[in-house]
Amino acid sequence: MARRSFDECGINTRLAHNGNDPRDFYGFVNPPVVHASTVLFPDAATMAARAQKYTYGTRGTPTSEALALAIDDLEGSAGTIVVPSGLAAVTIPLLAFLSAGDHLLVVDSVYSPTRNFCNGMLKRLGVSVDYYDPHAGAGIGSLMKPETKVVFTESPGSNTFEMQDIGAIASVAHEQGAVVMMDNTWATPLFFRPLDHGVDISIHAATKYPAGHSDVLLGTVSANAASWERLHDTFIAMGCCAGPDDVYQVLRGLRTMGVRLDRHQATALQLARWLETKDGVARVLHPGLESHPGHHLWKRDFCGASGIFSIVLDGGGEKQANAFLDALRIFGLGYSWGGYESLAVNVFLGDRVIARGPYEGALIRLQIGLEDVRDLETDLQRGLDAARGS
Ligand SMILES: Cc1ncc(COP(=O)(O)O)c(C=O)c1O
Known part of the structure; x- marks a missing residue:
């Protein structure tokens, strides 16, 4: 039977129903909370080819997939990774797209621990970092260098709430071949969909509104088709999957x-x-x-x-x-x-x-x-x- 589709529905209907299909698990409305490391294969050939949907706990479970699919629907993304905190949702994509010798542009009104990561670990790994005025708009072009690989945005800015012209920044960054990331925690994809405005990677501290009850830490990172494979490869390489109970709590929060x-x-x-x-x-x-x-x-x-x-x-x-x-x-x-x-x-x-x-x-x-x-x-x-x- 075809999966149910809520694509044409309003936002609250989609929040209530997207992610898992109850018919996949005996009709229970919510997906199972799968605590998993090992997944068994039926025979040696299937195991050698890894020819089944789930292969190991770090690579995804029905619980993490339910949340990732629900977020993909909201973001309009090709894929979403689910990581243990909002800060991990910032650091993993930066590590995915930056190498020694690259240059990174970060908005100056960024969440302070993001700056700490850029100034500390990224500089230590050989990435140079500059901060730009949140009001730069298309003027960001004057700060781009041939080795600028990532532009990291957050709008409105943390604590001081400066707005950025995300569309203008994304088009200038793309002209020069840089990947554009956005920490979209403030708006959530309900009030702003970064990928529709040219952003490649949308970052969310799901700890905030999706969780909604100050009792869980989680992050999601959603990518467009061009950026998905590299993001996903890094996620797998880092082994930074989130625990199933936290993932479940956030899917539960998303419904409301x-x-x-x-x-x-x-x-x-x-x-x-x-x-x-x-x-x-x-x-x-x-x-x-x-x-x-x-x-x-x-x-x-x-x-x-x-x-x-x-x-x-x-x-x-x-x-x-x-x-x-x-x-x-x-x-x-x-x-x-x-x-x-x-x-x-x-x-x-x-x-x-x-x-x-x-x-x-x-x-x-x-x-x-x-x-x-x-x-x-x-x-x-x-x-x-x-x-x-x-
Ligand atoms: C804008 C923004 N991004 C990311 C984070 C990090 O989220 P977490 O607390 O889940 O690490 C925060 C936390 O306050 C935040 O305000």
């Missing part, structure tokens, strides 16, 4: 990601607009706001916003930031985002070379969870009052 994102988006935008009116807030860094310098790019390319943005306090420094954070009762003080609970963190831009402001005061990043908006507003007001009184 659309409705959760609707709520994250609405609450975050409501709070961002409210914060723009408040004394004590100099600026709100949220690309969905008309006041954001990259709003036109967000409007042109994205079809939604997730639930994380930053505020700039009006004057003051670490003392005011700490007073703000310590006054919060609902927002937790913790890293990561995309979960059901709200979080706040003081942002430091110490390692940046270009995208450093200036900002009028301390930068506070807010991850907006699924709580009631009135309660979050009251909590943020407590923080603002404390910052002003400090």
